[in-house]
Every structure is written in C-alpha cells, then in structure tokens.
Amino acid sequence: MIEIGGFLLLSLVILSGALIVIFAKNPVHNAMGLVLTLLSLAILYLTMSATFIAMVQVLVYAGAVMTLFLFVIMMIGVDKEEERKESIQGQSFLVLGLVFMLVGLLTYVSIISGFKWDLLFPQAGFVIEGKPDLIASILFTAWVLPFEAVSILLIVATAAAVGLAHDQSKKDI
Amino acid sequence: MEIELTTDWYLTLAAILFSLGAIGVMIRKNVLIMFMCVELMLNAVNLTFVAASRHLGSPDGQVAVLFVLVVAAAEVVVGLGIIVSIFSKKASASVDDLSLSRG
Numbered sequence: 001m002i003e004i005g006g007f008l009l010l011s012l013v014i015l016s017g018a019l020i021v022i023f024a025k026n027p028v029h030n031a032m033g034l035v036l037t038l039l040s041l042a043i044l045y046l047t048m049s050a051t052f053i054a055m056v057q058v059l060v061y062a063g064a065v066m067t068l069f070l071f072v073i074m075m076i077g078v079d080k081e082e083e084r085k086e087s088i089q090g091q092s093f094l095v096l097g098l099v100f101m102l103v104g105l106l107t108y109v110s111i112i113s114g115f116k117w118d119l120l121f122p123q124a125g126f127v128i129e130g131k132p133d134l135i136a137s138i139l140f141t142a143w144v145l146p147f148e149a150v151s152i153l154l155i156v157a158t159a160a161a162v163g164l165a166h167d168q169s170k171k172d173i
Numbered sequence: 174m175e176i177e178l179t180t181d182w183y184l185t186l187a188a189i190l191f192s193l194g195a196i197g198v199m200i201r202k203n204v205l206i207m208f209m210c211v212e213l214m215l216n217a218v219n220l221t222f223v224a225a226s227r228h229l230g231s232p233d234g235q236v237a238v239l240f241v242l243v244v245a246a247a248e249v250v251v252g253l254g255i256i257v258s259i260f261s262k263k264a265s266a267s268v269d270d271l272s273l274s275r276g
Contacts, residue, residue, distance in 0.1 A: 021210060
C-alpha cells in the first residue's frame, strides 16, 4: 500500500511540474518546473531500482541540460511577453481535437486489452538492481556498436556547436 | 483487495507525460519552451524504457535510456546553438517570426 501511495505522490509532483512547464508565463518558471519533473523522475527511477539511471538523470538532465537552458534564457532575456495571437485559425481547437484523439486511442487500446498489457511478456518474478557494474557489463559487450556510434554523434554535435557559435559576419577580425 | 503496483501504472504515467509534452509543443510559441516540452516527451520515453526493463527483468532497457540521454544532450547543444544564432539576427524567440523557409 505504501508503494502505491508513494507512486501516486511522485506522479502528482511529476505531472504538476509538467503543467508548470506548459502553462507558466515566465521562462525561468518553466525551467524550474522542468527541474521539478526531472528530479522527481530520478526519485521514481530509484524506487524502480534503476540506481545508475537515477544518478545519470540528476547529473546530465537536472545538472548539465538545465544549466544550458537557464544560460540561454538569461542570454535571450526573460522580460519579453509572449504573444497569444493565434497564427493558425482555430489552433487551440485543433490541439484539443488531437489530444482527445490521443487519449481516446490510449483508452481504446487499454479497454480491448482488458487493462492487461503484460500478457505478451509476463512480468519477471525477480527485480534486477540497475547498478553501474551491471549496466557497464552490457554496455561494453552487447551494446558496444551503438556506444561507438553515439561517441561519433557527440563529436559531430560538438563540432556543430562550435560552428554555430562562430559568427560569420565577424570573419575579418 | 490488495492493489499491486504493476507496469501499467508506470506506462500510464508515461503516456500522460508524453501527451502533456505534445500539447506544450503545439500550443506554445516561445522556441525555448517548445524545446523544454520536447525534453518532457523524451523523459516520458525514458520512463517507459525503465518500466519495461523492470517488467522483463533485463537491464537492456536501462542501457537504452543511457543512449536516449546522450542523444538528448547532443540535441540540446545543437538546438540551443541554433536558437542563439537566430536570436542574434532576429531578436525574437517566437516561432511566428521564423518563417525563413517559406517560399
């Protein structure tokens, strides 16, 4: 019972953080809502015994990515009011319709499967502890090719960031 | 009746989180906030991966989360670089002003 209560509390915090991200007016508040969501997701990962993932979530997402976001928000300026004019006619109604379609699809799939999504793959009777050595033993053996591909991706992204930051109009300096 | 915390709960939470992120991308105009909503959707996918890993008792899903994290970090770096370089030319963070590709 305490499991259910903790999960419901955590999901409440996660979803309210997501709502802050969507509806807050000040970009800094949006970023803080995202931090709330990311940190409570890390706690949820801890309860799902994915220890290493929770650690990386805090380090990479709540640390590095959010710092970058806040840096850019401060650079661009937070005092600009976002215009609320609809550029596409009836945009909010379209969004509402799409959301209803999405929710309807999810509900339909849940109902036709009788709220039992685990028939195809029955739940394992044991719980694995996602410790760093377990993750590493798979990452560097079975997943080593994606690992190398991702390292190439990171180098390309670094080069792209440097290229973007280099201002073409000031080339003569 | 004892209610058990099954995988369905996590999947439902991930679905709601993903829908919220999609709504945010569709209704907001500020590029930065749209970007944050994309991050929300990525996190919903990560939650699905971890839930599947717990469900199947296999650590493969958690390794996949690591890759999603790396790709998201690269995406943020390049995306924010593009936003800053657009802002230095246009002085606006609204997507309505960014119609450069229109014919």
